[in-house]
Amino acid sequence: MRIKSIEFSGYKSFPGDNEGSGSQTLKLAPLVLIFGKNNSGKSSTARLPRFLLGGMECSDGKVLPLEVRGLRYGAKFLDVVHGGAFYQKPFFRVQAENEDGFIDFSVKLYSEGVFSAEDAPLVWSYMMTAPKEVNIFSPETKVGFSGLLPPGNEWGDIRRAAGLVLDEMVHIGPIRKSINPSYSNLSFERIDFEGANVPQMLRADYRLADAVGRWYAEHMEGWRLSLQRDSESFSVRLTRGGINSNLAYGGEGLQQVLPVVAHQLWRQAGIPRYFLDVVEQPELHLHAAAQAPLADLFINTANLGSGCTIVETNSEPLLLRVQRRVAEGLIGPEKVSIYYIQANESGSELIPIELSADGEVAWWPAGVFEEDFSEVAAIRRAQRDKKSRSDSAIRNSSGSIERK
Structure with a gap:
């Protein structure tokens, strides 16, 4: 299953009017960048596909489970409803x-009342146009739902497909676990939310460990990452020149970025298959x-065309590098979706940022990276003005010579 777009309203910080209008739309490209100020709804948006996949996989009466593969979205249904109001009816379209x-x-979901806040949500209305037409008004017909798919066993293939996407998903949270001074020789299963078992991942794959080590040497001021065997355990080391130190005692940025780097290089070396990954704040503690x-890293993964990586970030250098690579033709603008979440008194709004083939953004919110964007614009104006004056001087000089 490959998710193309998600439409939503009345979810978390995003308001809804119960009539389905004013909804937000998240279109998934191979690389999705989500920007926004603190507490605007970036994480809620980045985590939404996982939330809905959990509902599609669900086969019991929870309709929309609040825990999906260990990640909790709230203690009760109203925790995911805009304003926590029982009369709000969140709307989702997949x-x-x-x-x-x-x-x-x-x-469209609802709660029967404030005293039903602890109960699973109910379906207010349901419409499916594909793979076949289904139109249900639940309060009137009292139809019971198993997850976000209509009742009946005929939807088993879709449930299994949603489950397979969740099986394949790698979700790296905003704060990764610090590196331990040493690790036991345990087997590796998968990258977890905190990236705590990435050292075991590198130990199990020497080619990946070498690729990560080379990436560090190139981009982390010459510090090469490697593994060192210590009797019945091993440690993650940093070397540069004659210095050999334990990563556990190195800079926090060097530790926090390890799961992100290992994850991307692992994807690029793997078997091409659809994935939907989420990486939150990859730039944490990095200069x-x-x-x-x-x-x-994200661009190279996106160019594989196998899946989608959603990146929740506030990194201006990351955005500028993406713009540069688009301008250089190293990734097409159609492979990148950029969103800014604008928060105001009534709630949040998910605003798409159009990216042109020359790497320019059509719009950017005032006050966000504004100074640097203004400086870049000023530099370009100065360059054009300088070239214009130079061309004018050449024309004038040529005219003077001809008159003589």
Whole structure:
């Protein structure tokens, strides 16, 4: 299953009018960048596909489970409702492609009252146009739902497809676990939310460990990362020149970025298959000069065309590097979706930022990276003015010579 777009309203910080208008739309490209100020709804947006996939996989009466593969979205249904109001009716629409064709359904949920806040949500209305037409008004018909798909066993293939996407998903949270001074020789299973077991991942794959080590040497001021065996355990080391130190005692940025780097290089070396990954705040604790190379990692993964990586970030160097690579023709603008979340008194709004083929953004919110964007614009104006004056001087000089 390949999710193409998600439409939503009345979810978390995003308001809704219960009539389905004023909804937000998140279109998934191979690389999705989500920007916004603190507490604007960046994480809620980045985590939404996982939330809805959990509902699509669900086969019991929870309709929309509040815990999906260990990640909790709230203690009760009203925790995911805008303003926590029982009278709000969150709306979700999912458009996806499956092996058997297109999937397009929308659902509006509700709670029966403030005293039902602890109960699972109910379906207010439901409409599916593909793979077949389904139109249900639940309060009137009292239809019971198992997850976000209509009742009945015929939807098993879609449930399994949603589950497979969740099985494949790698979700790296905003704060990764610090590196330990040493690790036991345990087997590696998968990258977890905190990236805590990435050292075991590198130990199990020497080619990946070498690729990560080379990436560090190139982009982390010459510090090469490697593993060192210590009797019945091993440690993660940093070497440069004659210095050999334990990463556990190195800079926090060098530790925090390890799961992100390992994850991207692992994707690029893997078997091409659809994935939907989420990386939150990849730039955490990194100096600005070290943030731009992360963009190249994400771009290389996006160019594989196998899946989608959603990146929740506030890194200006990362954005500028993406713009530069688009301008250089190293990634097409159609492979990148950029969103800014604008928060105001009534709630948040998900605003798409159009990216042109020459790497320019059509719009950017005032006060966000404004100074640097203004400086770049001023530099370009000065360059054009300088060239114009130079061309004018050449024409005038040529005219004077001809008159003589």
